[in-house]
Amino acid sequence: MWGLIHKLGSPKWFYQLSARLQPWCWGAAILLLVTGSVWGLFFAPADYQQGNSFRIIYVHVPAAFLAQSVFVTMAVAGLVYMVWKIKVADMAAAAMAPLGAAMTFVALFSGAVWGVPTWGTWWMWDARLTSMLILLFLYIGVIALRGAFGRRDSGARAASVLAMVGVINIPIIKYSVDWWYTLHQPASFTLTARPSMPLEMWLPLLIMVLGFYCFFIALTLMRTRSEILRREAKARWVQALIEEAR
Amino acid sequence: MTMASLVEWAAMGGHGRFVWSAWGVTAVFMVGLALHARLERRQLLRQLKRQARRQTPSPPRGPSHDPDA
Numbered sequence: 001m002w003g004l005i006h007k008l009g010s011p012k013w014f015y016q017l018s019a020r021l022q023p024w025c026w027g028a029a030i031l032l033l034v035t036g037s038v039w040g041l042f043f044a045p046a047d048y049q050q051g052n053s054f055r056i057i058y059v060h061v062p063a064a065f066l067a068q069s070v071f072v073t074m075a076v077a078g079l080v081y082m083v084w085k086i087k088v089a090d091m092a093a094a095a096m097a098p099l100g101a102a103m104t105f106v107a108l109f110s111g112a113v114w115g116v117p118t119w120g121t122w123w124m125w126d127a128r129l130t131s132m133l134i135l136l137f138l139y140i141g142v143i144a145l146r147g148a149f150g151r152r153d154s155g156a157r158a159a160s161v162l163a164m165v166g167v168i169n170i171p172i173i174k175y176s177v178d179w180w181y182t183l184h185q186p187a188s189f190t191l192t193a194r195p196s197m198p199l200e201m202w203l204p205l206l207i208m209v210l211g212f213y214c215f216f217i218a219l220t221l222m223r224t225r226s227e228i229l230r231r232e233a234k235a236r237w238v239q240a241l242i243e244e245a246r
Numbered sequence: 247m248t249m250a251s252l253v254e255w256a257a258m259g260g261h262g263r264f265v266w267s268a269w270g271v272t273a274v275f276m277v278g279l280a281l282h283a284r285l286e287r288r289q290l291l292r293q294l295k296r297q298a299r300r301q302t303p304s305p306p307r308g309p310s311h312d313p314d315a
Contacts, residue, residue, distance in 0.1 A: 037269075
């Protein structure tokens with residue numbers, strides 16, 4: 001177990017492993033996203049109450065899932081970096097932060113657009129909406145804090161701490177719809193309970209959610225690899241790699 | 247599929263502008279992030295190669311301008 005952690009923590013080993021994993025992750029992401037989009041936009045039946053506006057669910061729910069999952073992953077990576085000084089964990093955290101921020105924005109935007117025909121308003125200071133807005137600010141804070149220090153490890157430590165503290169917002173987002181039920185409906189998509197919608201609406205949503213997660217993994221692997229090259233540019237194995245590519 | 251049915255589908259029963267703006271923004275962000283990651287990697291590799299060339303000049307390729315050659 002310890003051996004595995006330290007092996008995974010070695011930038012060189014991670015770089016080589018991720019090179020093999022990456023094409024599969026991109027392939028799965030593209031396949032799932034294309035299938036889910038075509039299914040969701042063309043073949044899924046319109047909702048009997050919301051009509052076609054319900055098709056926003058296929059981008060809104062996966063984006064909201066990623067927004068939260070990326071933050072939790074970032075907090076765990078921050079913890080791993082702080083406790084075991086594993087640099088790859090910090091590189092991955094830096095690589096995934098912009099995706100998390102983007103997905104939070106996408107969830108807020110698609111939700112606002114969906115709110116107009118469904119709720120008659122694009123915004124209300126509902127607990128779910130507000131806690132997601134706070135998540136967006138937390139992401140911006142983590143990204144800005146990392147860049148605000150002259151020394152890289154000071155920025156990395158500050159960003160890790162903010163991610164670990166900010167993760168308290170995630171259960172608040174999750175339970176906000178049950179604790180303060182004002183506007184946003186409770187979760188309609190879970191893997192633990194029976195689907196609350198017909199299968200021909202639920203399956204494309206499942207495919208989209210999986211596609212978004214594969215995209216997250218693929219993008220994070222790719223950007224972590226760049227970050228490894230950038231930070232380890234002086235390492236002998238990186239120089240040998242560059243020499244080979246010349 | 248006829249043109250008319252395609253237009254009707256795109257209108258989404260009057261909800262077209264909501265559906266397409268939500269999907270559009272999502273697509274722009276995801277494609278943008280993927281392209282940015284690719285550009286980032288290419289630029290970095292180019293920069294690292296340039297640095298390596300500066301440190302250890304590789305043997306000249308093609309016709310040489312070295313007067314001793």
